[in-house]
Amino acid sequence: xxxxxxxxxxxxxxxxxxxxxxxxxxxxxxxxxxxxxxxxxxxxxxxxxxxxxxxxxxxxxxxxxxxxxxxxxxxxxxxxxxxxxxxxxxxxxxxxxxxxxxxxxxxxxxxxxxxxxxxxxxxxxxxxxxxxxxxxxxxxxxxxxxxxxxxxxxxxxxxxxxxxxxxxxxxxxxxxxxxxxxxxxxxxxxxxxxxxxxxxxxxxxxxxxxxxxxxxxxxxxxxxxxxxxxxxxxxxxxxxxxxxxxxxxxxxxxxxxxxxxxxxxxxxxxxxxxxxxxxxxxxxxxxxxxxxxxxxxxxxxxxxxxxxxxxxxxxxxxxxxxxxxxxxxxxxxxxxxxxxxxxxxxxxxxxxxxxxxxxxxxxxxxxxxxxxxxxxxxxxxxxxxxxxxxxxxxxxxx
Amino acid sequence: xxxxxxxxxxxxxxxxxxxxxxxxxxxxxxxxxxxxxxxxxxxxxxxxxxxxxxxxxxxxxxxxxxxxxxxxxxxxxxxxxxxxxxxxxxxxxxxxxxxxxxxxxxxxxxxxxxxxxxxxxxxxxxxxxxxxxxxxxxxxxxxxxxxxxxxxxxxxxxxxxxxxxxxxxxxxxxxxxxxxxxxxxxxxxxxxxxxxxxxxxxxxxxxxxxxxxxxxxxxxxxxxxxxxxxxxxxxxxxxxxxxxxxxxxxxxxxxxxxxxxxxxxxxxxxxxxxxxxxxxxxxxxxxxxxxxxxxxxxxxxxxxxxxxxxxxxxxxxxxxxxxxxxxxxxxxxxxxxxxxxxxxxxxxxxxxxxxxxxxxxxxxxxxxxxxxxxxxxxxxxxxxxxxxxxxxxxxxxx
Numbered sequence: 001x002x003x004x005x006x007x008x009x010x011x012x013x014x015x016x017x018x019x020x021x022x023x024x025x026x027x028x029x030x031x032x033x034x035x036x037x038x039x040x041x042x043x044x045x046x047x048x049x050x051x052x053x054x055x056x057x058x059x060x061x062x063x064x065x066x067x068x069x070x071x072x073x074x075x076x077x078x079x080x081x082x083x084x085x086x087x088x089x090x091x092x093x094x095x096x097x098x099x100x101x102x103x104x105x106x107x108x109x110x111x112x113x114x115x116x117x118x119x120x121x122x123x124x125x126x127x128x129x130x131x132x133x134x135x136x137x138x139x140x141x142x143x144x145x146x147x148x149x150x151x152x153x154x155x156x157x158x159x160x161x162x163x164x165x166x167x168x169x170x171x172x173x174x175x176x177x178x179x180x181x182x183x184x185x186x187x188x189x190x191x192x193x194x195x196x197x198x199x200x201x202x203x204x205x206x207x208x209x210x211x212x213x214x215x216x217x218x219x220x221x222x223x224x225x226x227x228x229x230x231x232x233x234x235x236x237x238x239x240x241x242x243x244x245x246x247x248x249x250x251x252x253x254x255x256x257x258x259x260x261x262x263x264x265x266x267x268x269x270x271x272x273x274x275x276x277x278x279x280x281x282x283x284x285x286x287x288x289x290x291x292x293x294x295x296x297x298x299x300x301x302x303x304x305x306x307x308x309x310x311x312x313x314x315x316x317x318x319x320x321x322x323x324x325x326x327x328x329x330x331x332x333x334x335x336x337x338x339x340x341x342x343x344x345x346x347x348x349x350x351x352x353x354x355x356x357x358x359x360x361x362x363x364x365x366x367x368x369x370x371x372x373x374x375x376x377x378x379x380x381x382x383x384x385x386x387x388x389x390x391x392x393x394x395x396x397x398x
Numbered sequence: 399x400x401x402x403x404x405x406x407x408x409x410x411x412x413x414x415x416x417x418x419x420x421x422x423x424x425x426x427x428x429x430x431x432x433x434x435x436x437x438x439x440x441x442x443x444x445x446x447x448x449x450x451x452x453x454x455x456x457x458x459x460x461x462x463x464x465x466x467x468x469x470x471x472x473x474x475x476x477x478x479x480x481x482x483x484x485x486x487x488x489x490x491x492x493x494x495x496x497x498x499x500x501x502x503x504x505x506x507x508x509x510x511x512x513x514x515x516x517x518x519x520x521x522x523x524x525x526x527x528x529x530x531x532x533x534x535x536x537x538x539x540x541x542x543x544x545x546x547x548x549x550x551x552x553x554x555x556x557x558x559x560x561x562x563x564x565x566x567x568x569x570x571x572x573x574x575x576x577x578x579x580x581x582x583x584x585x586x587x588x589x590x591x592x593x594x595x596x597x598x599x600x601x602x603x604x605x606x607x608x609x610x611x612x613x614x615x616x617x618x619x620x621x622x623x624x625x626x627x628x629x630x631x632x633x634x635x636x637x638x639x640x641x642x643x644x645x646x647x648x649x650x651x652x653x654x655x656x657x658x659x660x661x662x663x664x665x666x667x668x669x670x671x672x673x674x675x676x677x678x679x680x681x682x683x684x685x686x687x688x689x690x691x692x693x694x695x696x697x698x699x700x701x702x703x704x705x706x707x708x709x710x711x712x713x714x715x716x717x718x719x720x721x722x723x724x725x726x727x728x729x730x731x732x733x734x735x736x737x738x739x740x741x742x743x744x745x746x747x748x749x750x751x752x753x754x755x756x757x758x759x760x761x762x763x764x765x766x767x768x769x770x771x772x773x774x775x776x777x778x779x780x781x782x783x784x785x786x787x788x789x790x791x792x793x794x795x796x
Binding site for chain 2: 034035038048052053054055057059081082083084085100101102103137141142143149150154157158159160161162163164165166167168169170186187188189192193194195196198199200201202203204205206207208209210211212214215228299300301305326327328329330331332333352353354355363364365366367368369370371372374375376392394395397398
């Protein structure tokens with residue numbers, strides 16, 4: 001059995017990062033179509049195919065002018081709209097009517113917004129002062145031809161897909177999705193289709209984990225429930241270790257019927273930590289056996305959900321090819337006083353509404369209905385005891 | 399042409415909510431499997447099938463005792479683990495060894511954690527004081543049989559899927575996904591496969607919008623680019639109005655070549671607002687034509703992305719059957735001083751890292767590379783001008 005190594009959530013994440021650093025990027029890439037690339041991790045660098053913008057552009061509807069002519073009355077010698085070009089150069093006292101996105105004519109170095117111009121016969125007058133470059137987006141100001149905008153390891157979202165489209169890419173090279181085996185353990189767990197006795201519960205953890213795995217960019221495989229029996233548990237764990245990552249739920253607390261750690265130890269597992277200063281979720285095991293990383297997540301549903309989000313999700317992102325996945329922690333304003341017992345970082349169900357956060361009453365780590373009512377986790381710092389209404393407190397999206 | 403109605407982002411969202419309230423929930427539901435229900439909106443109420451927990455459970459490994467016997471030395475008369483039951487009642491001076499999740503034997507009203515017990519011959523001693531109910535989860539404390547835990551209109555996530563599994567549901571009734579037509583407009587926009595002239599750009603907005611639509615629970619359909627020509631623009635808009643929602647990009651600023659509002663007006667459109675006090679994104683139209691709601695999003699890529707997230711995403715959630723979708727606004731701590739010109743709420747690209755936020759340098763509404771570098775939008779309040787390093791500022795996930 002492993003020596004007990006207790007870590008804070010930050011230490012736990014650092015440990016996962018350090019141990020898994022070597023496994024990322026060793027996997028062959030695959031090519032997918034542009035829209036299918038959403039949420040995938042890029043396996044190539046994507047450069048700008050030309051300067052962006054390709055030529056200086058107006059960012060307003062109005063008039064392209066020589067700034068030295070301002071303020072004053074100018075003659076309109078032509079017009080240019082997005083997609084077209086004004087071929088001549090403008091001279092002193094001249095202007096060209098210009099639309100947003102249109103290339104700035106030669107000679108012009110400022111745009112006067114249409115809202116700041118009064119039309120006069122054959123021209124316009126304005127009180128705007130000279131301000132060279134105003135409302136002009138210079139050539140290559142956003143990206144220079146050849147510059148890498150999207151680099152290997154980027155998890156693609158809507159802006160990245162827009163960039164791929166911008167540079168003319170209809171497909172992208174991405175890392176394969178990691179396969180994740182999910183193994184719930186314990187005699188008290190029955191299959192979804194069964195009617196549980198009062199002493200039993202249905203296997204809900206496997207399904208929430210499957211959803212969490214998918215959302216984190218993995219392909220879940222739910223294994224049959226492992227009973228509290230050593231041979232069958234060993235057989236199922238060995239099967240799970242064929243995947244890229246194994247998630248066990250249950251079987252990792254101090255109870256004498258918790259066989260999982262024993263089976264893992266028998267299989268030659270290394271244990272990197274086996275307790276985290278986090279609630280829900282204290283008994284959490286991270287290790288490696290037969291070349292595959294695994295987590296022993298606590299069996300209570302809330303603990304399973306939270307430890308996945310804070311720890312296992314990071315491992316999955318690393319396996320997926322993201323070199324620096326971050327936890328999307330931010331802050332929200334408490335609508336009421338809040339207190340907890342310091343020493344553990346708590347991730348508790350809460351409702352986030354326009355920057356305000358309200359804790360949801362909850363009955364402990366098995367209380368799924370409370371988490372259903374929440375849309376976020378409030379993150380209570382292990383070093384602080386009390387917060388007053390109006391104070392900022394940590395928040396993690398659910 | 400519409401009268402100019404300018405709104406703040408809060409007013410704009412309230413307007414969308416008010417106008418669309420009547421259209422939600424009028425659509426027939428469909429049944430999907432449990433894992434496919436992730437991200438979908440529930441079209442039924444899901445009650446607890448029994449009490450949760452079904453019987454009082456221990457939330458620790460330890461000993462079930464009568465609290466009146468504490469502190470003291472107790473005899474161990476049996477054991478009970480999760481999934482089993484201790485059939486007798488315990489008497490004075492007796493205890494039962496109990497595992498996390500196991501039902502509490504009759505007579506017992508407190509659990510002593512194994513860490514707080516010293517084993518003695520045939521029993522254990524503890525210094526723990528009486529604390530009735532400690533480490534016991536009472537029957538029905540999380541949910542009572544028949545109580546609705548998941549209600550119609552809930553967008554399902556991992557905890558909801560866990561709850562469906564808990565109550566034995568292998569499928570769920572959900573609202574259909576709204577179909578969203580996406581129409582980019584403007585002569586300067588060329589197809590992805592073409593090589594644009596210096597005066598042109600590829601159609602990137604349609605692809606970022608398609609990803610945003612999918613992430614918001616819609617089915618995108620990208621229409622061909624509408625040129626600056628009235629008949630073809632009308633034909634494509636009419637086609638788009640056959641969907642549940644039409645998203646136009648470009649063609650809604652003050653420029654004289656912006657035909658889109660004219661065509662919409664000719665089609666009998668009502669316009670509810672056509673300008674928002676938001677940057678990027680000021681020219682934004684929300685209306686309804688031929689029974690279908692539409693947005694005229696600004697053509698610049700950053701404006702399109704931001705106005706989708708802040709406004710169109712809400713409409714899509716409402717169409718999807720969610721009665722009260724919320725913008726996931728929170729706060730983060732600025733790593734540097736920040737200032738903007740008050741009057742507009744700004745949603746600017748930024749990097750969020752463990753609660754700290756750093757603005758990304760950007761060149762204006764066409765600057766996709768800046769948004770690629772960001773993982774969040776900083777939200778600068780329209781009523782405030784300056785923030786110091788260390789101040790909290792609004793943040794919206796990207």
